[in-house]
Amino acid sequence: MESIREQYGRISREFRYDPSVTPFCERKTVLIISVSYVLVMLILQEFRRGKRPMDLGPIPKLHNINLCLGSLAMFLGAAYEAYKEYQVANDARFIFCLPIGFEVKGALYFWSYIYYLSKYYELFDTVILVLRGKGLNFLHVFHHAFVIMMAYLWLECAQSLQTIALLTNTFIHVIMYMYYFLVSCGYHPSWKKLITQAQIVQFIFSFMCLVPFGLHYRDGGCSGSAALLFNAAFNAALIVLFGNFFKKSYTKKDTKEA
Secondary structure (H helix, E strand, O other): OOOHHHHHHHHHHOOEOOOOOOOOOOHHHHHHHHHHHHHHHHHHHHHHOOOOOOOOOOHHHHHHHHHHHHHHHHHHHHHHHHHHHHHHHOOOHHHHOOOOOOOOEOHHHHHHHHHHHHHHHOOHHHHHHHHOOOOOOHHHHHHHHHHHHHHHHHHHOOOOOHHHHHHHHHHHHHHHHHHHHHHHOOOOOOOHHHHHHHHHHHHHHHHHOHHHHHHHHOOOOOOOHHHHHHHHHHHHHHHHHHHHHHHHHHHHHHHHHO
């Protein structure tokens, strides 16, 4: 009987992205779910308008700790497989630039796929917010709807820089969902502001990584350039939206306290 480690090794090594076979990877599936998410959440919010917030019991705690531990597993798994890739290739070029015609397969990109699937589970964030009587904002809905498309394009277009994006995003999510877990347990840590700052730094760092990508691109091209442009536009929008959120949430508050 295979151990858990042996099962992981076999499944991850044998992973091969094929949109006709890999679950949830048909283009129409991504579009239908993303659009349906927005419409259903708007309808649910309207249906719940004026009603008493629901007591969801332990569901928020379980949801947040699942996402915290899941993000930790993805971060550690991807970091471990990226290190193994580096040991084999003795070259870090794959982090910044995948060759033209690159086939998405193997253990490192297995974690990209797991990350993509996790974006569907994260949609329950919005369900919990609406049922608890919290109003939706554009940033929240926009982020959840488009991050699915972003992660899908990593796989579909064999996008370069996806390993860096995977590592930075899962690292931030470990901290963020631990914060939400503590809040759902009745604690209110003082580092909420730092989470928003870290998210903004993450998006800026993504733009900084375009520099080494561009240098490698000049040496023969890199895979997934069109998808990377979508990702860059998405990051730019998030910088503006998160920056505006930070200004509204903290700048005015700090001014009043001063």
